């Protein structure tokens with residue numbers, strides 16, 4: 420699957436010099452709402468009209484979509500505006516109905532891409548068609564599951580693919596509804612460099628105030644497209660009201676967003692960058708050496724603990740180090756989350772080193788008895 424440049428032929432066919440823009444309401448609510456939105460989106464850079472027809476909700480009792488009826492409105496909007504259409508499909512019945520209503524692009528939701536059974540069924544239902552399928556990241560931060568879902572389509576002959584980054588569930592409180600974990604789509608791109616990557620800032624944000632900055636970050640990371648929930652009257656939306664924006668706001672955002680080049684051959688750029696990268700390389704080597712030195716001391720601490728039969732984990736000491744480092748880092752402009760994760764990783768490695776000392780010694784002793 421990797422190395423297949425044909426994967427993004429569908430995107431090239433749009434012939435765009437800016438990211439693909441998919442916009443439209445979270446859910447199709449009424450015929451009028453779909454048509455009014457589609458017409459307003461004609462005054463923006465939108466290429467594809469989105470609308471949820473079947474809405475998977477975390478808990479029952481919320482609006483779950485208008486169902487197949489909405490597909491007729493989507494088709495009407497497509498005929499009247501010339502916009503392509505896209506909707507979420509979660510089972511073979513949805514696929515069948517979407518195909519009958521000439522939906523151009525299908526997307527697989529985050530709650531479906533977690534399930535290999537469901538993905539396989541949808542892929543089988545699409546076999547022999549040349550549909551474009553966009554796969555949202557699974558709700559849990561699991562790159563293999565995301566890749567697996569894409570591979571299931573590819574192996575079934577659905578080669579016009581794309582990935583949508585919509586953020587990941589987290590049990591911790593966060594600014595975001597779904598935390599971005601930018602490193603995961605970056606790793607996905609490393610695996611599949613030709614796969615178009617689209618940001619869904621609406622589901623990451625959960626709040627329209629955060630949408631612009633998320634879009635700019637995506638463009639800073641060379642994403643190929645944006646999928647933004649857009650509603651003529653966001654506060655009155657039947658689902659996800661807080662994260663939708665008006666078509667006018669969308670147009671203002673796209674005017675302001677800066678599309679970044681992949682690279683530059685400018686002499687100043689190249690000289691400055693290679694000078695600064697030399698400094699980074701030197702610091703990275705020092706960082707590794709400092710970590711090696713730190714782990715050697717952890718080994719010695721492990722040996723002392725072994726002699727005195729003391730547990731490896733020392734919660735008070737660990738908490739004190741963590742707090743001190745967070746204070747120091749945050750004071751100098753580092754993000755608390757970053758310092759926390761960095762020291763969590765260091766602590767884990769330190770424990771692993773000490774385990775090796777304690778376990779090896781005890782195994783040797785056991786063997787000699």
Ligand SMILES: C=C(O[C@@H]1C=C(C(=O)O)C=C[C@H]1O)C(=O)O
Nearest residue numbers: 717720731732733736737766769
């Ligand atoms: C190294 C020790 O063992 C563990 C690892 C720590 C570390 O790497 O800083 C801190 C506390 C312990 O949980 C220690 O007890 O100091």
